[in-house]
Amino acid sequence: MKRPQPAHRLALQFGPASQHIVDANASVAKKYPFDDRKDFDDADRGFLGALEPGVVRAAGGRVVWDNDSYAFLSGDAPSTVNPSLWRQSTLVAKQGLYEVVEGIYQVRGMDLSNITFIEGDTGVIVTDPLICTETAAAALGLYRHHRGDRPVVAVIYTHSHVDHFGGVFGVATHAEVDAGTIQIIAPEGLVEHAVAGNVYVGTLMSRRASYMYGAALERGPQGAVGAGLGQTTSPGEIGLIVPTLEITTTGEKHTIDGIEIEFQMAPGTEAPIEMHFYFPDYRALCMAENATHTLHNRLTLRGAIVRDPHVWSGYLTEAIETFGDRTDVAFASHHWPTWRSHRVIELLSTQRDLYGYLHDQTLRLLNQGCTGAEIAELITLPPALESAWNTHGYYGSGSHNVKAIYQRYRGWFDGNPARLWPHPPAELSRRYVEAIGGMDRIVELAQVAHDDADFRWAATLLDHAVFTDEKHSGARELYADTLEQLAYGSENGTWRNFFFPVPRSCGRGPSVLPR
Amino acid sequence: MLAQLTPAQQFDAIAISVNGPKAWSLDLAFDVRFTDNAGDANYRLTLRNGVLVYIGRPADDTAAASIGLTKMRMLQLLGGDTESPGLDITGDASALRTLMGVLDAGDPDFNIVSPDDSSKPKRTPDQVRLTRMAVSTSRTIRHLYVVRA
Ligand SMILES: [Zn+2]
Numbered sequence: 001m002k003r004p005q006p007a008h009r010l011a012l013q014f015g016p017a018s019q020h021i022v023d024a025n026a027s028v029a030k031k032y033p034f035d036d037r038k039d040f041d042d043a044d045r046g047f048l049g050a051l052e053p054g055v056v057r058a059a060g061g062r063v064v065w066d067n068d069s070y071a072f073l074s075g076d077a078p079s080t081v082n083p084s085l086w087r088q089s090t091l092v093a094k095q096g097l098y099e100v101v102e103g104i105y106q107v108r109g110m111d112l113s114n115i116t117f118i119e120g121d122t123g124v125i126v127t128d129p130l131i132c133t134e135t136a137a138a139a140l141g142l143y144r145h146h147r148g149d150r151p152v153v154a155v156i157y158t159h160s161h162v163d164h165f166g167g168v169f170g171v172a173t174h175a176e177v178d179a180g181t182i183q184i185i186a187p188e189g190l191v192e193h194a195v196a197g198n199v200y201v202g203t204l205m206s207r208r209a210s211y212m213y214g215a216a217l218e219r220g221p222q223g224a225v226g227a228g229l230g231q232t233t234s235p236g237e238i239g240l241i242v243p244t245l246e247i248t249t250t251g252e253k254h255t256i257d258g259i260e261i262e263f264q265m266a267p268g269t270e271a272p273i274e275m276h277f278y279f280p281d282y283r284a285l286c287m288a289e290n291a292t293h294t295l296h297n298r299l300t301l302r303g304a305i306v307r308d309p310h311v312w313s314g315y316l317t318e319a320i321e322t323f324g325d326r327t328d329v330a331f332a333s334h335h336w337p338t339w340r341s342h343r344v345i346e347l348l349s350t351q352r353d354l355y356g357y358l359h360d361q362t363l364r365l366l367n368q369g370c371t372g373a374e375i376a377e378l379i380t381l382p383p384a385l386e387s388a389w390n391t392h393g394y395y396g397s398g399s400h401n402v403k404a405i406y407q408r409y410r411g412w413f414d415g416n417p418a419r420l421w422p423h424p425p426a427e428l429s430r431r432y433v434e435a436i437g438g439m440d441r442i443v444e445l446a447q448v449a450h451d452d453a454d455f456r457w458a459a460t461l462l463d464h465a466v467f468t469d470e471k472h473s474g475a476r477e478l479y480a481d482t483l484e485q486l487a488y489g490s491e492n493g494t495w496r497n498f499f500f501p502v503p504r505s506c507g508r509g510p511s512v513l514p515r
Numbered sequence: 516m517l518a519q520l521t522p523a524q525q526f527d528a529i530a531i532s533v534n535g536p537k538a539w540s541l542d543l544a545f546d547v548r549f550t551d552n553a554g555d556a557n558y559r560l561t562l563r564n565g566v567l568v569y570i571g572r573p574a575d576d577t578a579a580a581s582i583g584l585t586k587m588r589m590l591q592l593l594g595g596d597t598e599s600p601g602l603d604i605t606g607d608a609s610a611l612r613t614l615m616g617v618l619d620a621g622d623p624d625f626n627i628v629s630p631d632d633s634s635k636p637k638r639t640p641d642q643v644r645l646t647r648m649a650v651s652t653s654r655t656i657r658h659l660y661v662v663r664a
Contacts, residue, residue, distance in 0.1 A: 310527075317570050356530070356566040363531035367621030382539030382564045 014080075014222040014500075015481055017488045020453035022079045024489050029076075029083040032389075039293065039389060043091045043336040046099035048146045051110065054095045056138045056234070064134045064236035067095040067109050069219045070226065078221040080488045085496065088294070088394045089226035092335065097142050100337050101282050101329055105147060107139035112213070112230030113163040113333045115139045116286070118279065120257025123153035127286060128333040129167040132236025136170025152176075153257045157186040157243070158288035158333055159274035160193040163230070166238040177241050183256065186243035187265060187275040194240060209233065209302040214497035222484075223500065228294050228394025228493030229334050247275055250318075264322060266315040268308045270296055276319055283328040285344065291316060291351045293335040293389065297396035298358075299404030301494050306408040309359040309401075316352035320345055347390060354391045357381065358398065362405040371414040372406030397492045429467035439465060443474045450482055455489075458482045522549060522558055525589050526569040529618065535565035538617040543610050546574040546581040549589070550603070562614060580606035 017025070054067035070093040077086035095109030105117045111130040117140075118125040124143075129136040144150065155172055157165040168184075176182040210216060213233045214224035224232065245254070252263045264276040270289045278285050289296070290312060299306045330344040331337035338347045358379065365375045376399045385391045393399075413420060422428060436442045442465045449458035462479035465472060487499035543562040547569075557574045560567060574581055583603035584592065591599060597615055604611065 313566075313568070317568055321570055321572065352568070353564040353566045356568065357535060357564060360531045360533055360566060361535045364534065364619055364621075367531075368619070369626060380536070382535065384539070385564050 014484055017079045018450075018453065018485050021485050021489045025077065025079060025082055028491070032084060033387065034083070034087065036389070039091055039336065042338060043094050045336075045339070048097045048099060048105070049142070050096035051138060051142050054109070056110065056134050056236075058134050058236055064132060064234045065110060065138070067093065067231065070231055072220055073225065080222050081225055082489060082491045082496075084392055084491045085225060085228070085394060085493055087389075088228055088392070089231070089493070091293075092226050092228070093231055094336075097146050098336075100331050101284055104279070104282055104284055104329075104331070105143055106331060106337070107142055108336065109231070110139050110142075111135040111163065111167070111234045112227070112232065114331075114335075115167075116331065116333070117143050117147070118259060118282070119147070119150065120153060120259045122257055123151040125154045125156060125256055125259065126152055126171045127156045128158055128164040129155060129171050131163045131166040131234045132238055133167050133170040134236040135234045136167025138170075140171050152182055154183040154185055155241070156277075157184070157190055158276075158286065159187065159271035160190045161271050161289070162194070162238060163233070164289075164333055165190075165194065165240055167236070168241050169237070169239040172241060174241065177244060180244075183245055184241050184243045185245045185247065185254075185256070187267070187273045188246040188248045189267075189273045190246075191240070191242050193272045211498050212300070212302045212494045214493075214500065217497060217500055222488075224497060226493050227497060229292065229296075264315070264319060266290055266319075267311075269312040269315055270307065272305075276315070276323075278323045278327070280326070283326060285319070285323045285327045285330040287319065287330055287332045287348070289333055291319075291330065291348050292332050292395075294394040295354060295391055295396045295398065295401070297404075298401040299407065300396075301400065301498060306404050309355060309362075309405045309408065313352045313356040313359065316348050316355070320348050320352070324348065350385060350388045350390060354381070354385055357385065358401055359405055362402050363409070366406060366410065371416075372403040372410070373414075375406060376400075376402040393492050395492070395494060397495065426467050429464040432464040433468040436461075436464075439469055439472050439475065443472070443478060446475075446478055446482070450478060450485075453485075455482050455485045459486065522547075522556075523569065525586070525593065526558070526560065526567065528593055529614075530567040530569075532618045532620065533562070533565060533567050534617050534619045537565075538562060539565035541565075541613065541617065543614060544578045545610065545614075546578040548574070548581070548583045549586055550583050551585045562617075578606065579610035580604055580608060582611065 051067075054065075055063060056065035058064050070089070073086070073090045073093045077083035093109060096107070098106050098108060100106055100116070103119045105119075106114050107117075108114050111132070113128055113130055115130050115136060116127040118127065126140070130139060140152070152171050155168055165186075172182045172184070177184055213227045215232045215235060217224040219225070226232070247263045247265070250263065250265045254261050254263075260280050262278045262280065264278075266274045266276055266288065274288050274290065276285065276287050276290065297307070298309050324345045325341060327341055327344050329337050329339045330347065338344050361379050362372075362375050365378060370378065379398060379402055380386075381391060381398070393401075423431065433439060433442050436445065442461050446458045446461040446465065449455070449461065459479070459482050462475055462482060465475040466479055469475065483499040487496045490496040490499065541562050545560040547558045547560055549556070556571055558569050559572045559574075559578065560569045562568075581604070584601060588599075588601040592602070595615060595618075597612060
């Protein structure tokens with residue numbers, strides 16, 4: 001059933017789903033256990049109240065977060081959104097303050113990530129203060145509104161990605177840290193990696209990240225519906241206060257404001273510098289970003305060094321062994337928590353097996369002579385894994401993760417001599433277009449592919465076409481429509497966002513192609 | 516050189532040769548003990564969802580089989596040899612054969628300039644040889660190659 005759409009959010013520049021995509025999305029709705037509502041129960045559990053309206057503004061009034069813009073996410077998926085992604089987005093778009101256990105609270109849906117508040121004897125320990133000052137301050141305000149005006153006594157960064165430290169100035173000041181009233185706790189080496197990741201290649205990263213998270217994309221059934229991991233990123237003020245306490249060793253314990261914390265180092269997993277930790281007083285486990293409700297990335301599409309696909313599984317096994325039996329609830333800095341020891345162990349094992357399977361099978365097939373692109377099409381998940389919602393590729397995908405694992409071990413070259421020194425893209429495209437018989441002919445062939453619902457081939461042909469003549473209106477129009485179809489069918493939120501921003505020639509959308 | 520070959524590296528070598536689809540309905544657990552290892556540490560190996568997982572943990576009675584062997588005998592086992600002496604198995608010996616039955620070797624002669632899939636034969640475990648494993652790209656496997664060389 002198509003839901004009514006708020007008029008001001010309609011992404012009018014986009015066309016409808018083709019019949020093929022309508023059918024494909026309908027078959028997804030039949031394929032997976034949509035009547036399994038456990039995730040919805042967990043995502044709603046402990047709800048204490050939302051920020052209303054769900055909008056956060058910068059000092060000058062500029063909107064940096066508008067969760068209400070996702071209000072269209074309810075009920076059944078429209079034909080222009082993969083029902084599995086629609087389900088995930090419906091869960092991820094929930095906004096508010098939630099009790100994890102009595103004494104631990106999370107604000108979710110106020111940025112890409114979650115912020116967690118752990119209450120101590122005199123104040124509160126803040127874990128992962130979101131991306132920007134504005135959203136972190138708003139989240140702290142919401143927490144205090146419900147839990148009283150507790151002072152922040154410590155901030156923990158779980159890892160070196162900006163959505164886990166960038167909003168620290170929303171919950172702490174330099175003066176408080178200098179005075180020793182707020183401790184900043186992080187895994188050793190975080191600052192160096194945060195700088196390396198965000199500064200050295202920052203321009204490329206933010207350019208690509210703007211595609212990946214769809215922050216500037218119109219929201220709606222024919223636009224952005226979420227990035228799978230969180231809804232999108234917040235474009236506010238980013239900061240970093242350097243740690244006053246660095247964690248170096250698995251098994252290390254510290255008592256902060258009367259609360260004992262037991263640490264497990266997990267370097268080289270989802271981030272180069274990352275750690276998990278456990279609160280014995282609350283029987284609660286924080287898994288940072290290593291066990292979430294999605295297949296995560298081995299190589300994020302915004303670009304990064306390929307993550308080690310092997311150690312990630314190993315640290316999950318270690319977490320199960322170390323904490324599993326004494327954990328009543330596990331939470332992470334994205335998505336909703338999981339309660340009860342056996343369900344926590346099930347989630348961690350499923351995630352571990354998922355990453356282990358992709359790694360081991362990629363290497364097995366690589367040793368049989370398959371290339372990354374071939375393996376990406378060959379691997380299917382074991383039925384027991386595929387039936388778990390948290391293995392679905394909402395943020396990472398099986399396809400691009402397998403290629404990343406290949407890249408990690410083998411590099412970009414697949415050993416085929418013809419692929420060692422081809423022409424660069426524009427030169428190659430000009431030759432392809434000429435060989436095929438000119439622009440009109442290649443667009444004609446792309447139209448045939450489009451009509452046959454071979455959108456991948458149509459996109460390849462049209463890529464050559466627009467690289468040869470970006471002003472050819474037929475090519476651009478069909479290219480935009482082709483990528484829209486791929487977006488509408490995609491289960492992956494970041495793929496959907498990447499497919500979208502190709503404007504047409506007819507005045508709808510920006511006037512230049514993405515470069 | 517042998518001293519450098521850790522149990523983890525040996526288990527990794529098994530893990531990346533598990534044929535996922537063949538193995539994904541199996542649920543096996545083993546205790547493995549290196550008899551020439553200082554401290555005689557035990558490892559729990561499990562195969563579930565087509566994934567071989569290992570962790571250092573004391574043996575208990577939840578494993579299908581408990582296997583004691585030397586590092587060198589482990590290398591032979593990786594080569595598919597379940598018959599030679601030196602394998603001290605208690606419990607269900609057929610569980611080990613079941614595991615060996617879902618391992619694929621690498622193919623040192625695979626096609627590169629043509630996509631002909633028929634040149635990528637599926638090998639049976641007894642064809643697995645350590646020299647073949649040397650074509651693997653994994654750092655852990657390169658160790659095996661060094662050891663052999
Ligand atoms: Zn994150």
